[in-house]
Amino acid sequence: MGRLADGREIIYFDDVPGLDRSVPDPRSLPRPEPRSEVRYDPVLDDWVVIAAHRQIRTHLPTREECPLCPSRGGGTGEIPAADYHVVAFENRFPSLGGPAGGRCEVVCFTSDHHARFGALPAARLDTVMRAWTDRTRALSALPGVEYVFIFENQGAGIGATLQHPHGQIYAYPFVPATLARALESAERFRRREGGCLFCSMVAAEERAAVRVVAETERMIAFVPEAARWPFEVHVYPRRHVPDLEALDERERVELMMLYAEVLDRFDRLFDPRPPYVAHVVQAPVRRSREQAHLSLRVFTSQRAEDKLKFLAASESAAGAFINDVLPEDAARRLRDLGGTGARPRV
Missing domain, CATH: 3.30.428.10 (HIT-like)
Incomplete structure (x- = not known):
């Protein structure tokens, strides 16, 4: 240092x-x-x-x-x-x-x-x-x-x-409001159903298969069913872990390999490369750590070769997202781009 x-x-x-x-x-x-x-x-x-x-x-x-x-x-x-x-x-x-x-x-x-x-x-x-x-x-x-x-x-x-x-x-x-709200949902799920909301979501996406983009033994990447953005992918460890530090060595390798592959597919969606936001969701420092489930997420506001999605009245004023791309179609397009390391879900 x-x-x-x-x-x-x-x-x-x-x-x-x-x-x-x-x-x-x-x-x-x-x-x-x-x-x-x-x-x-x-x-x-x-x-x-x-x-x-x-x-x-x-x-x-x-x-x-x-x-x-x-x-x-x-x-x-x-x-x-x-x-x-x-x-x-x-x-x-x-x-x-x-x-x-x-x-x-x-x-x-x-x-x-x-x-x-x-x-x-x-x-x-x-x-x-x-x-x-x-x-x-x-x-x-x-x-x-x-x-x-x-x-x-x-x-x-x-x-x-x-x-x-x-x-x-x-x-x-x-704790930012979006994460706080997600953790409140996870706590309600735990009281109602038992277990982890995010683990349940991962299992449901794996069963449905249609929105899964790629996977490894320990990691899975999918377009969420209620995706807000035209192209949006979440990468989750299959094991319930709260943050980066909780990963074991093999999980770290597979997470970064799959995450990089997702970013590479995003780069090849359009020409020129579309802009994107990528971020890590992990547990807060002091609260709700048992409810949190680590994930890496990426989305782009580009909805077509020459069109961007803007956060207009519904999104910016009412807080209600309207997605112009069917999540299943987005997943299929990302799968079809192929990758170099992870297994595509077919």
Whole structure:
């Protein structure tokens, strides 16, 4: 672990041990002073983060100005090293921190500006998993953190402001409403039926088969029956586990292999590649951990070759999603794209 010029932490994770990443940050930067606030909405029983200072964050820079590329040839980006495998560091323009509490980190998956997550080699996928698990553990230990959210926005069409392959981690000082609602549903299911709501859903999708995209011995990927997005896939461990740290070694390998394959299929849905959001759903730090069931999810707002789904009145104002693509058709199309490692369900 090292420090950037303004005092933010930076942590390198390498595919192989013994690499020297002790490179000083030559920049002159003021210490960050996040001014975010967390405000409570009593009508919806939800929290809203106000982060007006982020208006000045870097927005769609050129390849030559990318702040996530290695600092080669005198470059002065966020990562001082001339090369790296995976690196995590505190966000320079965080949504959380300061009065709001919590913390925001960036995770870069590769030094290659033009790489795709779905094409990363197995060794790199293992390193990404180690980084995610390490940062979940470390951020969960911070005072006031209630939920660690790992995610990736890919493509300008979904709102990503940097094109270099990377994701982010938000350590929230609250449990986001969507997860809280899901865990309440899981608790009602446990009291009514016994067992895990998510395990029951996985078993039902496996029996139905028609929405299953691909699977391994320990993992399964499917389009949910009530998918909200045109193309949406959930990847679940078959075993009930609350978070990344609870996975055994073989489960980690299979989860990342299947997840990368799903992302690769999404990349090949349309030309050019569609934008997507991918994220990890895991247990909160302190509550409802027995109800939570780990999953990795990905969706795209692109519904056709030249059409995006916008969150218009029904979605944005009424909160009721309308999906233009039949989930069974979405699953079939993703299955037909084929993959390289997991077994397709036929």
